[in-house]
Structure formats: C-alpha cells, structure tokens
Amino acid sequence: MEKQPRLLASQLLLKNSLFEVSLNRVLLTWKEIPTKKKRVSGGIHHPFKVAGPRSATAALAWIASLCRVNWMAHNLASEFFFMSWLTFFITSQGTSHGVSVSEILAVRELDVDSGRKDDGRWQKMPQKSTEAYPYAFTVSYVERAWQHRWRCSDVTFHCLEGALCQQWVQTIREQLTALTSRPKHLLVYINPYGGKQQGERIYEQKVAPLFTLASISTDVIVTEHANHARDHLRTEAELKQYDGVVCVGGDGMFSEMVHGLVSRTQRDNGVDQNSPEEKLVPCTLRIGIIPAGSTDCICYATVGINDPVTSALHIIVGDAQPMDVCSVHHNNTFLRYSVSLLGYGFYGDVLADSERKRWMGPARYDFSGFKTFLTHHYYEGTVSFLPATDILGTPRDKTRCRAGCFICQHNGQLYSEDAPEICETDPDVSDSEYKGGWRVIRGKFLAINAASMSCACPRSPKGLSPAAHLADGTTDLILVRKCSRFNFLRHLLRHTSKYDQFDMTFVEVHRVRRFRFTPRYCQSDSELDLRENGKRLFSQICRDHPACSCSPAYSSWNCDGEILPHAAIEVGVHCQLIKLFARGIEEQPVFEDLPNPCAV
Numbered sequence: 397m398e399k400q401p402r403l404l405a406s407q408l409l410l411k412n413s414l415f416e417v418s419l420n421r422v423l424l425t426w427k428e429i430p431t432k433k434k435r436v437s438g439g440i441h442h443p444f445k446v447a448g449p450r451s452a453t454a455a456l457a458w459i460a461s462l463c464r465v466n467w468m469a470h471n472l473a474s475e476f477f478f479m480s481w482l483t484f485f486i487t488s489q490g491t492s493h494g495v496s497v498s499e500i501l502a503v504r505e506l507d508v509d510s511g512r513k514d515d516g517r518w519q520k521m522p523q524k525s526t527e528a529y530p531y532a533f534t535v536s537y538v539e540r541a542w543q544h545r546w547r548c549s550d551v552t553f554h555c556l557e558g559a560l561c562q563q564w565v566q567t568i569r570e571q572l573t574a575l576t577s578r579p580k581h582l583l584v585y586i587n588p589y590g591g592k593q594q595g596e597r598i599y600e601q602k603v604a605p606l607f608t609l610a611s612i613s614t615d616v617i618v619t620e621h622a623n624h625a626r627d628h629l630r631t632e633a634e635l636k637q638y639d640g641v642v643c644v645g646g647d648g649m650f651s652e653m654v655h656g657l658v659s660r661t662q663r664d665n666g667v668d669q670n671s672p673e674e675k676l677v678p679c680t681l682r683i684g685i686i687p688a689g690s691t692d693c694i695c696y697a698t699v700g701i702n703d704p705v706t707s708a709l710h711i712i713v714g715d716a717q718p719m720d721v722c723s724v725h726h727n728n729t730f731l732r733y734s735v736s737l738l739g740y741g742f743y744g745d746v747l748a749d750s751e752r753k754r755w756m757g758p759a760r761y762d763f764s765g766f767k768t769f770l771t772h773h774y775y776e777g778t779v780s781f782l783p784a785t786d787i788l789g790t791p792r793d794k795t796r797c798r799a800g801c802f803i804c805q806h807n808g809q810l811y812s813e814d815a816p817e818i819c820e821t822d823p824d825v826s827d828s829e830y831k832g833g834w835r836v837i838r839g840k841f842l843a844i845n846a847a848s849m850s851c852a853c854p855r856s857p858k859g860l861s862p863a864a865h866l867a868d869g870t871t872d873l874i875l876v877r878k879c880s881r882f883n884f885l886r887h888l889l890r891h892t893s894k895y896d897q898f899d900m901t902f903v904e905v906h907r908v909r910r911f912r913f914t915p916r917y918c919q920s921d922s923e924l925d926l927r928e929n930g931k932r933l934f935s936q937i938c939r940d941h942p943a944c945s946c947s948p949a950y951s952s953w954n955c956d957g958e959i960l961p962h963a964a965i966e967v968g969v970h971c972q973l974i975k976l977f978a979r980g981i982e983e984q985p986v987f988e989d990l991p992n993p994c995a996v
C-alpha cells in the first residue's frame with residue numbers, strides 16, 4: 397500500500413518531553429523520542445489526557461466508575477472492553493499516540509505568555525516549557541470512553557519558533573476545512589419539557605460549548621408547544637441555509653423532526669404522502685439528536701448510548717447514518733411515520749395507559765407495563781405481509797447492525813435498484829395463505845410488533861428485535877400469539893437476557909417490506925364509531941366467545957410513542973429515507989479466545 401505523504405513532521409515538546417509529531421492526510425501522531433535526555437523534567441504521562449495535570453486522576457476515576465457499573469449491571473461486554481482498554485493502557489504507557497484527522501475537533505494557538513488559548517480559555521503552563529519552547533498550540537480531539545461514550549480531549553504541543561507553531565495550526569485548520577461532511581450552521585430545537593425537563597440546561601452546559609469550539613454556528617428555538625418544531629420545519633424554516641437540524645429531547649421530539657423534514661421534502665418535490673404506494677424522496681438534511689427524553693431509543697440504537705456529549709461530538713465530526721422510515725396509512729390516508737416501534741396489543745395498551753399517567757415521569761411505562769401484563773388482553777385480526785426474501789439477513793441472525801454495516805449497504809443498493817418482489821410458499825403453516833407474494837395470517841395476538849431497528853434501550857439493551865437493521869429497507873414483524881401469562885412473562889424476560897425471545901412456539905418473526913393489519917371486528921370505515929361504542933361490542937364478543945377472557949375488540953397502535961387513531965393500518969418501509977448525525981454502534985474490542993456474550 398502506498399504510504400501517505402507527510403504534511404508536517406517536527407519535534408515538539410509535550411508535557412516536558414520531546415515528541416516526534418507528524419501529520420499526514422489521515423492521522424496526527426505523536427511519539428516520544430527515546431533519548432536519554434528526553435525528559436526536561438519528570439512527571440507521569442499517559443496516552444489519554446496528555447494535556448492536563450488532572451489526567452491520571454481522571455483515568456483512575458474512570459476505571460473506578462467502570463468497575464462500579466460492571467459490578468452493578470453484570471455487563472460482560474463492558475468488562476471485556478475494560479480489559480482490552482487496560483491492556484492498551486499498560487502496553488502503550490504514553491510513548492505514542494494517534495488521532496484520526498476526521499476526529500480532530502479543533503485546533504487553536506495558545507498565548508503562552510498569558511497562559512490563554514485563543515478561544516479565551518485559561519490554562520496553567522509548565523514553567524520549563526514556557527522558557528524553552530515559548531509557542532504552543534492545542535488540538536482538541538475525540539477520545540473513546542466507556543460504553544460507546546465519546547469525550548473531547550486536548551493535547552498541547554510546544555514549539556521553539558512562532559512560525560512553526562503557526563504552520564501547524566494553519567495546516568491542521570486546512571485539513572479540517574477539507575472535511576466537507578462537517579456541519580457549519582445548524583438549526584436547533586429544544587424541548588424544555590422532555591424527559592426530566594433538562595433540555596435547555598443540557599444544551600447550554602454540555603453542547604453549546606462544543607459547537608463553539610468546533611466553530612459551528614446555530615439558530616436555537618426553544619419550543620413553546622407540542623408540534624412546534626414539526627410545523628416550523630414543515631412550513632417556515634429556511635432550510636437552505638443549514639447543514640443539519642438538531643433536536644434536544646426524546647423520541648417524541650425526534651419524531652417531530654422526522655415528520656417536519658419528510659413532509660417538507662415530499663411537498664417540495666410534489667409527492668403525495670397520502671398514497672401508500674408512492675416512492676418517497678429522501679431528505680438531504682441530516683438530523684442530530686441530543687438525548688434529553690424518557691426513552692431515547694433512537695439515540696441508543698444509533699450511537700450505543702444516550703449521552704449528550706457523545707451525540708454532540710458525532711454531529712461535529714459530521715457523521716451520517718441512513719435510516720429506514722415506515723409510512724403508516726389508513727384507507728389511503730396518511731397517518732404517521734415510524735422509525736422504531738409500531739406495536740399493537742401489549743405495547744399499544746402500555747402506551748395508552750401510560751399517557752394517563754404522564755405525571756409519573758419515565759416510571760409510567762413500568763407501571764403501565766406491569767398493569768397491562770396482568771390484564772393479559774389478546775386481539776383478533778388478520779396480518780398480511782410482503783416478506784423481504786431477496787435480501788441479506790434474517791431476524792434470527794446472530795450478527796448485529798453496527799457501524800459500517802455490510803447488510804445495510806448491500807440491501808440499500810438493492811432497494812435503490814427497485815428489486816422485484818418474490819413470491820414464496822410455506823405449506824407448513826396452516827392458518828396462513830399466500831396471495832401475490834403476500835402472506836396472510838389470521839389469529840389471536842397478545843402483541844403485533846414491527847421493529848424497523850433493534851429498539852435497544854436501557855430497559856432492553858438488545859432490543860425488541862436484536863438483529864434488525866437501521867437502514868436495510870425492512871422491518872421485523874413480530875407476532876406474539878395468545879399464550880399463558882407465564883409464557884408471555886418468559887418472552888418478556890428474554891428481552892433482558894441473552895436468550896432468544898423468538899425461540900418460543902407462540903412467537904414468530906418475519907422480515908418484511910410491507911404489512912397490513914385488520915382487526916377482526918372491524919373491516920370498514922365505521923371502525924371509529926365502533927370504537928366509541930366499544931362497550932356494546934365488547935359484550936357482543938363475550939357472548940360469542942363464552943370461554944374468552946373478555947378481551948376488548950381493539951387495541952391501539954403505538955407508533956414511536958404516539959397512539960394512532962385507527963387499528964386497521966397499512967405500513968410500507970422506505971429504505972434510507974432520512975440520515976442522522978451518527979455512525980451506528982461502534983464495535984468494542986473483544987478478546988478472541990473468550991466467548992463474546994453479545995453474540996449468543
């Protein structure tokens with residue numbers, strides 16, 4: 397392989413040791429020069445926070461916190477990450493370090509005499525270096541911390557000559573300017589009432605300083621009511637002047653961004669959203685999420701953690717993660733878009749009940765979850781779906797959708813070529829039929845879930861469908877048939893353990909491109925009337941089925957945390973319709989001779 401040309405290489409002083417520092421097109425590296433006289437003065441040095449005297453303490457605090465987290469959560473995956481990190485820590489011992497240019501956040505000159513950086517921040521300078529090496533510059537870069545967290549780290553290099561210092565700063569700035577995927581101007585919406593109502597504080601204290609450091613300018617709107625962000629994006633915002641839009645809030649706020657941006661894009665391109673068959677036009681602007689909500693499921697599944705600083709850094713480096721979006725229609729009328737969960741039965745009932753308990757905060761989901769579990773309602777209806785048979789991957793795969801996912805890339809290309817739909821038959825399933833490539837299943841269901849991505853979240857770190865993909869153009873349709881409470885509990889519990897939640901006789905899962913659901917007792921427009929007249933229908937069903945456990949005729953659809961007004965819906969997946977400022981979950985180092993607990 398051809399070696400990258402060196403743009404710059406010099407001997408610079410770093411923490412009172414001489415370092416060979418070099419910058420090529422992809423990497424900034426610094427390596428301690430192994431001479432006897434290498435140290436101007438003593439002091440420990442390690443590869444993480446090379447610039448600050450607080451580094452060793454920070455590293456120890458980090459190790460302590462990680463041990464605590466591991467002890468509490470028994471999270472084997474992070475234990476392996478911890479061990480490999482420790483190995484790296486011990487073996488590298490501060491002699492050399494490399495940072496990808498794409499992960500440099502900023503560079504600034506340091507006014508050594510005054511001890512002030514050119515962004516106005518103050519820093520204590522070591523005495524020896526100011527005398528011998530009077531010029532300095534600081535590079536801020538992304539450093540990986542525990543469990544997918546990213547942090548901003550600084551390294552300060554000292555130079556003998558001012559011209560050399562300026563040359564370094566200028567060259568690094570040129571390199572950063574050449575990174576065209578980085579946003580320069582962003583439109584930010586803050587929901588002051590999301591999650592624990594900390595949105596504004598999180599943005600001001602944790603995110604805004606990082607955007608300033610990276611020279612990103614922003615227009616900030618603090619929302620005044622629900623759907624403020626959606627409507628502003630859809631009709632008013634002058635989107636041409638921005639490189640992306642950012643929301644500070646939870647999944648509900650993200651859903652507003654998706655609706656605003658997707659609707660705007662379709663309107664600008666003359667596409668009718670009410671037609672279920674219409675091919676939607678992908679949005680060009682990327683969406684950033686600064687997590688400040690109750691569930692933060694989208695953030696968790698696209699970044700690996702719901703951490704505001706990590707998300708801000710992914711925005712700054714200009715990451716891009718395409719994502720599938722489901723459109724939901726009822727009788728040729730557009731209802732909503734979904735990016736995570738469409739759930740009828742259990743998750744619909746949990747949401748409907750939890751809406752009445754908003755005052756409980758995030759705990760309302762657990763309360764309503766427990767109540768819904770005890771209620772144990774099942775719902776009758778017909779599910780028809782178009783299996784995605786011509787793609788790579790199945791919902792039972794052991795592999796996971798991770799940064800640079802091959803399956804998403806491959807299937808994304810396939811979809812852009814409009815692959816033909818393939819018809820298959822499966823004679824083993826007695827209550828299903830095939831009609832023009834569609835499979836039809838009638839039954840009694842405790843839950844019908846469509847997961848367009850894993851739906852990993854703190855409640856279930858592997859998610860509702862652990863092998864689902866962010867951008868493969870499919871959704872995983874999970875059908876949980878009527879079963880005993882005990883079996884349903886076993887199924888639910890498996891979402892929190894290594895065991896396969898689909899490996900149960902009453903559960904089936906299909907990777908699909910489109911699906912429809914029709915509840916048994918309503919096949920027409922009069923559905924809403926029937927719903928309002930629910931009591932009469934309920935007793936009717938009970939008379940028809942004396943042995944039934946008095947289940948109502950309808951549940952509601954939970955569409956990314958919003959209740960849909962209809963039970964009969966038609967859903968289509970739009971491959972890679974939107975893009976996020978994210979890169980998917982990064983793999984963490986795992987020792988090869990040990991079993992990988994995530995892969996069970």
Ligand SMILES: CCCCCCCCCCCCC/C=C/[C@@H](O)[C@H](CO)NC(=O)CCCCCCCCCCCCCCC
Nearest residue numbers: 647691693736737761765766769851855856888891956957
């Ligand atoms: C025994 C423990 C079993 C735990 C099983 C946990 C599975 C949890 C799976 C969560 C999937 C979340 C999908 C994300 C959906 C988001 O687009 C949406 C918007 O934020 N969130 C919700 O709708 C919010 C939905 C929140 C749903 C919470 C469900 C909690 C179930 C608790 C069941 C307790 C049974 C206890 C029996 C003794």
Ligand SMILES: Nc1ncnc2c1ncn2[C@@H]1O[C@H](COP(=O)(O)OP(=O)(O)OP(=O)(O)O)[C@@H](O)[C@H]1O
Nearest residue numbers: 587590591619620621622645646647648649689690
């Ligand atoms: N200023 C506002 N006042 C009231 N509601 C708002 C405001 N701005 C946004 N919202 C709405 O608040 C809802 C919840 O917001 P968000 O997703 O940020 O927080 P959350 O705590 O995660 O909520 P949830 O778990 O219900 O999604 C969103 O659906 C959004 O439409």
Ligand SMILES: [Ca+2]
Nearest residue numbers: 720848865870
């Ligand atoms: Ca998908």
